Amino acid sequence: MSLLGGIRPPIAVLSALLLALAGLTAVGLGGSQESVPKAVFTSQQHFAEDGAIALRASLDESVTDFQRAAALASAGPPADADHVLDTLGNVYEKWRGTAVVDIASGKLRAARGESLPLAAIDRTKLADDGGLAPRMVRLRNGETRLLSLALLSWEGRPQQLLVGSSSLKVPGISLGAFRSIAVVDTKGTVLSSDGIPEPEQVLTDLQRKEAGRSRRQLSAFARDAAVKAAQHPAKAKELGSGGFPGVSGSLTGEAHAGERAVAGYATLATTDPKEHSTATGLGLTVVAMVPVTEEPGGTADSLFGLLAAAALLLIGALTVGLLLGTVQRPLLQLFLESRRLSRGDLARPVRVPRHGEAARIGRALESLRGQLLGERPEHASFASGPPDAVHRHRPAAGPRRIPGLRLLGKTGTRGLLAVCACLLLAWSAPLGFLLNRTDGTVTVPQQLVNDQRERTDTLADRVRRALNEGHTDLTSVASLLGADTTAGQAQTLLHRTLYEHHRYRSLYVVDANGGVLSRVGEDPRATDGAGRDRQLAVVNDHGKEPVIVGAASVPGRKGATVVGEFRIDFLNALLKRPGLGQIRLVDADHRVIGGNTGYRAFQDLPAERLDRLVTAVNLKAGSAKRAGGILSRTGEGAKVAAAAPFTGGGVAEPLGWTVVSWQSATHLDTPESIREHRSLLAGLLGLTAAAACLGWLHIVVVRPLRELAGQAETLAAGDRRTVLYPRHHDEVGAVSRSLELIRQRLPARSAPAGRPAPTSDPRN
Known part of the structure; x- marks a missing residue:
């Protein structure tokens, strides 16, 4: 038999798919609801991505403007250091401190703003590749600054170094009342933070405890985010997620007083991964943390998922049983009976199925058995009912049939498939399009x-x-x-x-x-x-x-x-x-x-x-x-x-x-939206499984079986000229081959009048 042909594979695949779908339905539509909705985690991830984009744009813009200002100053007439810094400060107000240093002697020519750690700059390596690249330095007070370097050079004057310091705080982020945000390096060290009050800003012991707890939680999030940020962006994301080009995600922390700390993290990344950016090379990660009120006692109705799965199992068992009893078993019976007749065993009458195309073929086989024994063929249509010879040789009735199946005995195989499709549709359509609909009643945290x-x-x-x-x-x-x-x-x-x-x-x-x-x-x-x-x-x-x-x-x-x-x-x-x-x-x-x-x-x-x-x-x-x-x-x-x-x-x-x-x-x-989407998915999967397997069964078995029924009736009515070719190497094809062998064994005198019987099979 063909691996993908025959009656067994479609029914077996349908059984496996329905069983798997029942398990997915029980798990997906049941179980416990998370104390914090998934939408909150996603929102914190997007919040961290906003911060990373803002910080990356700010740092890149600052470095570009700094180098451009130095280039424009060098392109003009020679100017003293104070004039350069004054002009820079009047146009741009983004650097916390600026200075001009003589490269040869290291003498400070002019300075504005906060003091800069000039000792961290090796003037002897400025001519090397990357010698003027921005770098991060830590000040004595523990804060971190980004130093931007640029050359000031005029003809006839010694070269000077323009230095500017930028803060690593995320600019322009609206934190709200309780959110905090931090910039983290590759080791998980918090370089800067905002949103958590400093010790001198709190008034009570309770506030100090809360601030200390927030700092510890933020430090824990920073370490976890640094580990996750070390991944490759393509491997860190779910398939098909797209969106942010860098590494981003969400984290959950410890619960306290009915609230749970939730954080999002995102690395600094450009919109195009192929573009080079100064900020992206610093290895920084933005972490945004906020306490979220948990929802205790909010458990999803797991009974609904179990009932839906049980209903699918019941309907699936009924459908598969119907296919086994009314399609597969009669076809396998025809396969055995036709092979027996083709081998010359004519002693026993043919066991004729009770309905559909299988019954028509069975009646034709019984007529052909009689013709092989010397009886004259019946030229009446075999579709209208069994001939008298079939009634005479019908075996004794087996176990009594269920009364509800009598109606199925009067319909063809296509009608049986339609009944199976309606059974599966009765489960899939309501679940996918009627049940668990939010209709605007979704609860938004x-x-x-x-x-x-x-x-x-x-x-x-x-x-x-x-x-x-x-x-x-x-x-x-x-x-x-x-x-x-x-x-x-x-x-x-x-x-x-x-x-x-x-x-x-x-x-x-x-x-x-x-x-x-x-x-x-x-x-x-x-x-x-x-x-x-x-x-x-x-x-x-x-x-x-x-x-x-x-x-x-x-x-x-x-x-x-x-x-x-x-x-x-x-x-x-x-x-x-x-x-x-x-x-x-x-x-x-x-x-x-x-x-x-x-x-x-x-x-x-x-x-x-x-x-x-x-x-x-x-x-x-x-x-x-x-x-x-x-x-x-x-x-x-x-x-x-x-x-x-x-x-x-x-x-x-x-x-x-x-x-x-x-x-x-x-x-x-939100939980309601997730249940609606999962219900829709389960319904669509049910419809897909039914359409695929029943369509497969119709193409491979039902349609060839209907055509074979007509050919068998024509052969039993006396047509000896039409050669029966099997379409597939399956049960229907095996019955076709047996009928062809029977046709070749039938006596030529049984051919209809006016039609000469062929002397041999044209394929031989």
């Missing part, structure tokens, strides 16, 4: 609403900082375009800025009348003077995309302005963060400026509740503005939404923009 608000606030700060950085770059360029700068020098400076920063679509210098003096990139769209009186503005209110421009006046050249047009794709890329759903950047009139999914520029928000939320978070003025989050339940189900206005200063804050995010609660990994 408050921690998820808080995380939605805080992550949206972090995202708003990230966009604001990006716009501020863009304007700072324009200010830096404008400060270097003096009155004696030629058009070629300005063109080179603009080209270098456009190449180093991908946030601009075009850069150009215009005079007081709007004439373009120098430009790089795409064609300017704001040469009519719109937006030049403001540092950052949107100069259109219609069209396919907003035109966002930044402007900085050129000192010493009256009316000259450096204008940079921001790419809208740059802002949209900043808004693409997993776990926040749909995100929109709206202006002061609540019109959409950018988003992470498809949108139309300057369209309104899709729901009135989002408009009200944006209005609410912008009611207060200045630094009093705060992000807000809500959980709303409407006819479309439960939704989590948050809005965060631009706060924190800079030229971007006066724009009055707000970041809005919302997502359906059914997309969160």
